[in-house]
Amino acid sequence: MKKFTLAAVAAALVGSMVPASADHTIPLLSYRTGPYAPNGIPYADGVTDYINMINARDGGVGGVPINLLECETGYNTERGVECYESTKGQGALVYFPLSTGITYQLIPKATADDIPIHSMGYGRTSAADGNTFSHVFNFPGTYWDAASIIIKHMMDMEGGSLEGKKVALVYHNSAYGKEPIRTLEELSKKHGYELLLLPVDHPGQEQKSTWLQVRKEKPDFVTMWGWGVMNQVAISEAASIRFPMDRFIGVWWSASENDVLPAGAKSDGYKAIAMNRPGTDFGAYRDIQKHVIDAGNAAGAGDQVGTILYSRGMLNAAYMVEAIRTAQKIHGAGDITPGMMRDGLENLKIDQARWTEMGFDNFTSTIDVTCENHGGPGLGAIQQWDASSKTWSLITDFVGADRDVVDALIEADASAYAAENNISGHCK
């Protein structure tokens, strides 16, 4: 057995000691297994296909191909650490951990290793404060932006005021699910609605009492920070108690086809906040079709193309590619280091014109990252599910969050973190 262990360790070593290649190395900490696989698969496929497309179409960025290192985390922090350590040695430019737990775990570590993290709409919200979190980026929006935008939408539906209304938050009983609570509390003070908190434990197959609670309290709106099977059950429960689906608004992780399909026709009208326009009618998709799928190189089983999470994966990859390009511009180098990548992310600016060039015409919000603000613009739109045609469609434009509320919260949490770890801001 001892011999065997040694063998294992030896193999583990070799696994980690592959020399850093000349490519742009980007690790993909995906989770195609475990309870959250249904969400992880399309996302990972989206990232992979887009990167492959870039390599196939343009031969990489600035002539340097991107080497995507996929590493399976199973949405598990320990495995995430293993992935981080094993890919770090290979010159990883940036990490997108795809898990709040792993993000929290990596923030101090990666900062110390001078490797940037991009947690796109997840992870630690206050990382939007670039002055404190020099290496962490969470554009295009944070959970707190999302919460505020969702409340805004509710107000619009109520004709401008939530005074005396009741809003319920059904959330995954974990760090991720608890994220929006503070914001919603602040906003309730401001707008005078009553907030009702309804946690659901992992995995969340049994939500009877939660939804009876909803029936008892009769909230005017329900918003959801759900994840995995919890989403599907919540949506079908809501439907079966005949909660008006257009008053049920989920965060962007409760916004995929997987979540609404099992509920069937009953889920018609369900809303969620979106980072990008649904559908496949974009240049980038056509290129992926042409260069990747038709070439028979589709990632995974190739059956996820066009889903919400797939598109989000593409978007994530697109950010990375553009950040590399920016970094190359800044440093005038083809081959860049993680440090340069960080600068690239910090100076990332994408307006609609640029998006269109990239093949994302009118696809998502503009991006404007600064040293102080790593949260980008913090915009989001509301999408709605049409069960008959089984499609999502945007019903609002990309709107901004209630900045003074959200920024105050970010300020508070970030400064607390700065104090704990005696960080003096890195922006002049």
Place this chain on the structure above:
Amino acid sequence: MFYREAGDFKTSYQSDQATFTLRLDKILFWGLMAIATFVVPFFVTEYWEKSVFLPFFIYSIAALGLNILTGYCGQVSLGTGGFMAVGAYASFKLMTGIPNLDMFLVIMLAGLVTALVGVLFGLPSLRIKGFYLAVATLASQFFLVWLFNKWEWSYNYSPTGQINAPTRDFLGIDVTGPTTAPWATYLFCLGLLFIFAWITRNLVRGHIGRSWMAIRDMDIAAEIIGVNPLVAKLSAFAVSSFFIGVAGALYFSVWLGAAEPTEAFAIDKSFDVLFMIIIGGLGSILGSMIGAAFIILLPIFFKNVLVGYCGIPTDIAEFTQIVFIGALIIFFLIKEPHGIVAYWRTLKEKLRLWPFPY
């Protein structure tokens, strides 16, 4: 030929009850320890530290703890994850509450707190036995995780309940926080594992250990001999929880640096550690470590082989690996129900008799 008692006769009960009855065993062991202590630290990389050694050491400590309770005292427990959480959160509160407290003390105090909680949740074992107890301990698992998820004081009122380990030191050397040197954490955990293995050894060779085993093998006879089942079972729970608490504290503060109860200390932790001791060998110190190696290192090994070399897609590799490990578990149980460590023993027997088997 050389591996045998020949020449070293036992002249006293001391030597007869010593940890290593064979001189060669002793030499081998201390040789290995010497290499681990004086050679490895110079070569240990962050990958080895974070992905191989720390998890191996920390889970070994947890497995030792559970083995005391389940392997030696016969009380099957599925509360390990919850108790690790207690250790983790205790250490977090201590680190943030008393900033200049030495890390070693933090770890020990965390263990102490966990021991108390362990005794509390051990009480049902006085009436409930076997699988019923195993399931009953799940109550503590789920309750503790729920508690640390709800009780804002326990995570210093952070908005999400995530806890992060600040930088703290052991005798002036940083062992927690993002900027630790691999060798430092490596030696810190190795040292603790050594200490706890030694403690386990001491406990199980004395009368306390025997009272545990007596309860395990035949509780009625044990009681009639003079063993107070209350004391025996609760002491087992206390010691076991202490170990597990220490493991939990290290897991959070030294290894991961951040944790969240619902994910890091979920039910599968409890199962994993139980698997370790059954696979490795119930009631065996070496077995606990072998088990930890099996459950922790084998997946990494498979991953690196299947993905690293064969270039199989990560998910297929993952599933194949699950199948392999499951098959291996079954295989080992069929070949050697008493755990992998039993192989080791038979091997030694053979070696001792070689080349004259009879």
Place this chain on the structure above:
Amino acid sequence: MFFLDPFFYEILISGLLAGVMYALVALGFVLIFKASGIFNFAQGVLALFAALTLVGFQTGQIPFAHLLSLFGLHATHWGAGFPTIVALLFSLGVMVLLAWLIVQIVLKPLVNQEGIILFMATIGLAYVLEGVGDLMWGANVKELNIGLPEGPSEIILDATDMFIDKLEISAAIVAIVLVVSLTLFSQYTKMGRALRAVADDHQAALSVGISLETIWWIVWSVSGLVALVAGVMWGAKSGVQFSLSLIALKALPVLMLGGFTSIPGAIVGGLIIGVGEKLFEFYIGPLIGGATENWFAYMLALLFLLFRPQGLFGEKIIERV
């Protein structure tokens, strides 16, 4: 007082219905433990595997499609799937075959081992099944629809203003049918008597003239059937995906309460747990932050055991020396 609360009765009923769902899972454990003294950790995965297989047949998935794609075959589905009833029968066939394999490969070599060893073996089994299931049918969510009525039942709604999901009513009916037929089976058939005999004493069973293997095969097949039913019922609610295997955790407190060896125990235990946790979550939950169901179920069972260590239907233990 909350007896006047209209929700009290609704939560009572939905608690009972949830309890039935738990009992469905617990049943599988009980059957196997009764007949072979094995605490079958794989029961949850068994349910997942069964449901996956059913959906696979229904939608005409190609098994191991993803694996095959390594060799350049990118198809994921045959032309068409089977009609539900055929798919059900096929899935049942698969479960029976699986049961046979388990007995031959895993259990036979482990006859007369201690409980903990057999328990561990079923954990290995769980790993294998999980991996194979995912490799065969893929890890994404699958809709499962075998044409059971869904949505709130209008009749009850109009009559009592209670929302009771038709799916759960049908689950209850199925469960009752299942239990009744199991009881009849074990009471009135030679095989059934043999099963009960083996539960008491392996030798006795042999004297009935049925080999232990056969009996185990049958038991595992039956609990395979139960797993299939449980998988269908839960899967119809939440879609078929990995999480389905976690419903096993819901069955454990039920087992504590009802005892590992009693079929009625599983049912009654399930109902008690279902009602208990729902009432607690509904009335006490909000006061202490909610999401109490997971641990409360266990606490309830624990408290109960402290006063009746032998469980609901176990007979009193007199210790002898």
Place this chain on the structure above:
Amino acid sequence: MEEKKKNNTIMEVKDITLRFGGVTAIEGVSFDILEGEVRAIIGPNGAGKSSMLNVINGFYHPQEGEVWFNGQKRGAMKPYQIAYQGIARTFQNIALFKGMSTLDNIMTGRFTHMKSGMISQVFWKGKAEKEEYENREAVEKVIDFLEIQTIRKTEVGKLPYGLQKRVELGRALAAEPKLLLLDEPMAGMNVEEKEDMSRFILDVNEEFGTTVALIEHDMGVVMDIADRVVVMDYGKNIGDGTPKEIVSNQKVIDAYLGVSHD
């Protein structure tokens, strides 16, 4: 041999009645055990003999009656407390610690003599270590006495039946009890084994002066080794006296010849 007969009572049970639910296992049984004697309890199966031993060492608590030990009336005590009073026993169907070696089993028998605390155990220094070796010496004496040196390190689960019985006796002896209870020490043994066992019992009784109370079916053995005999039948005491008196007791003969009770 002669003078020990004069010794005073070490154990006395008065009008013990023990019931399990409806069943009455023991009904108003009284007898005494003199210090240093070998006292036999005989009777047909189900006569309540083992139950009586269980009452004596506190495993069962009788509904009525008193137990006097060392001239004191004994309150409700847990078995392990009674062990500390100096009562040890063996069991009808062996109750050894199967997972442990012969040595460890007998060492466990010394439990009541080992007092070192958790801390010194943890660091294996001072009291813990010292005490361990002192007790080891005592145990080695027992091992030599029972002639089981060769199986010292063997797991008892692997031993043949006869040896297991012997180890169990050793475990009880190791406690250096004032009163030693033996529940059918020779059940299922062949003649040689029985002779060995009888010899051990007598030696224990003579060399260590340990008082012995044993249950035995083999009348021959009882006649040979017992000083006095209690006969139980259907939970009642139907005869008490020296072996000679017993064999001539009509009630006893009936009980053994199974004359119908009416």
